[in-house]
Amino acid sequence: MRKAVFGMIGTGGIAQSQHLPNLSRARHATLKTVCDLREEVLKKVQAQYRIPEAVTDYRTMLADPEIDAVVVATREDMQAPLTVEALKAGKHVYVEKPLANTPEEVETVVAAQRQAGKHVSVGFNRRFAPAYVKAKELVHADGGPKNIHYRISDEYWRWGKNYPPNTRVIHEVCHIFDILRWFTDSDPQSIYCVGSRPDDEAYVLKFKNGCVATIMNSGYCTMDLPKERIEIVSNLGSVIVEEFVELRTYGYKNCDWIHRFPGHSHPDREFTHKFLLGLGGAEALYQLRRMGWEQRARFEKTDGEPEPDRAELQAYCSGRCPHWNYMVDKGWLAAVDHLAECILTGQAPRNACAADGLWSAKMSSAAISSRETGRVVEF
Ligand SMILES: NC(=O)c1ccc[n+]([C@@H]2O[C@H](COP(=O)([O-])OP(=O)(O)OC[C@H]3O[C@@H](n4cnc5c(N)ncnc54)[C@H](O)[C@@H]3O)[C@@H](O)[C@H]2O)c1
Known part of the structure; x- marks a missing residue:
């Protein structure tokens, strides 16, 4: 072939x-x-x-x-x-x-x-994450999203410490702006942003089709908290997708209550790193949490020091643990393979295109402007 x-x-x-x-x-x-x-x-x-x-x-x-x-x-x-x-x-x-x-x-x-x-396909790979593809199918069969909440959180306080202001919204939250447009099949009408401290922010969005959304964006969480969660209310039912590995459904007829996707997970409904869990059970998770807090304490004592490396965690895992951010399927392979298939067949790709990239950039820029002025920004 x-x-x-x-x-x-x-x-x-x-x-x-x-x-x-x-x-x-x-x-x-x-x-x-x-x-x-x-x-x-x-x-x-x-x-x-x-x-x-x-x-x-x-x-x-x-x-x-x-x-x-x-x-x-x-x-x-x-x-x-x-x-x-x-x-x-x-x-x-x-x-x-x-x-x-x-x-x-x-x-x-x-x-x-x-x-x-x-074709220009922008790396908004979440559009191809299997859990999100399924969630979109369910939600649109029930009239489409009416209200969405998205949390994106990680230990950015550590790795992003020396970056210029607004790096996180431009680099990280841009993914969420894109995925909300994809879930709603709509463009935003307005955005409002407030922050409690740099990189700890909340956004309120209204979409042209009437859907509303909030995003909680925090760069201050430790690495044992699952990074992403989306909750969508549609006409009669709702879905929750936790860290791309579990999709729970509420109120839909003839629909499984729970759909599972490969990745790191914890049997006690808190999602964390399957590899570590398999390696050392609860003790491994405790170690992960301890290392996170200790690294944070060390890092906050000094300023401008290079990022602490993962040596301790890597040593604990005998160098076998990939970065946890990549242990779930956020659609990276499917996104690039779909573009390749479209190049061969001449079909139009479903990937985010340059115009989608522009929307995301406009939303980042409007969010920053809203936070700085205290005003709602209309698109
Ligand atoms: N989609 C995702 O999930 C995801 C995740 C991480 C990073 N990213 C994005 O991917 C991009 C790269 O991030 P990264 O973490 O891999 O960065 P990186 O700094 O680790 O890698 C960039 C590489 O590009 C090379 N490079 C720079 N200019 C070049 C040039 N003119 N010619 C040839 N090589 C050149 C550098 O030498 C370096 O090896 C960023 O825009 C980042 O936001 C996306």
Whole structure:
């Protein structure tokens, strides 16, 4: 079977945790070339995934006529310009979120995409998470969402400490803005944001189709709290999806009460890290919690110190524990494989496109403006 030929620019964190392993097992894609400025990283990933070519200048990759599409996973300062260049070179693009820091920069991609007539799929992979696909199906069979609550929380206080203000809303909450538009099939009408401290915020959104939503965004939780939870009220029933692994339904006829999806879970309804649980039972979870608090105490004592590494946790797990954020299926593989399939078949992809990336950037920017002015921002 023919596969779409991909190149990849940027082989750092998300590439190594998701895009490289995923493209090596995708049904519709094959990875021909990787590109990174760091030669040692390039050599490592080329050998690990048996990739035919590795280059340090992305222009070499873009000049290769065999390559149909490129994954751009550098950082938000380069993602928009690289996407524009790739489109001009006649490539389809799968580009990581956020496309850029401002809506104005994202607009350059929207314009280039329109001109090139190629696909741009933005890495809002949650649209392909199996638990969310099922939740959307159930909710829309009952009249669609009327009221949504989303919590996204993690230990950002630690890893994001030295980032510029607003990094978290632009980088992390952008995912949630996109998934709310996807769940509602609607665009936002207004947004209001209040914060108790930097990166601890609440948002109130009204959508054009009448749905309302709230988002709790906190960067101050410890790593044993499940990162994400969504609750949706539809016409008569509701669903709750906990950390992409459990979907509970309420009030729907002829519907299972509970749907489970692979990932880390705890039998006592609190979700945590299956790997650790399997490894050491409750003791392992206790250790995880203890390490989190101790690391936090150490980190708060000093300022500007480099991030503490995971050595202690890794040692405890004998180096076998992947990052817990990637132990659930948030749709990364399905998103990129779907783009590849559409390249081969000529169908229009269901991925978030450049215009969706622009909406998300506008919502981040409006949320920041609302928090700063204390006003509701209308779109
Ligand atoms: N969708 C998700 O779930 C998810 C998760 C994590 C990160 N991300 C996004 O992915 C992007 C990358 O994040 P990361 O954590 O992997 O970053 P990273 O810093 O770990 O990796 C970026 C890599 O790009 C390389 N690079 C930068 N400029 C380059 C250039 N001009 N040519 C070639 N290589 C270049 C760097 O050397 C580095 O290896 C960010 O936008 C981030 O927000 C998405």
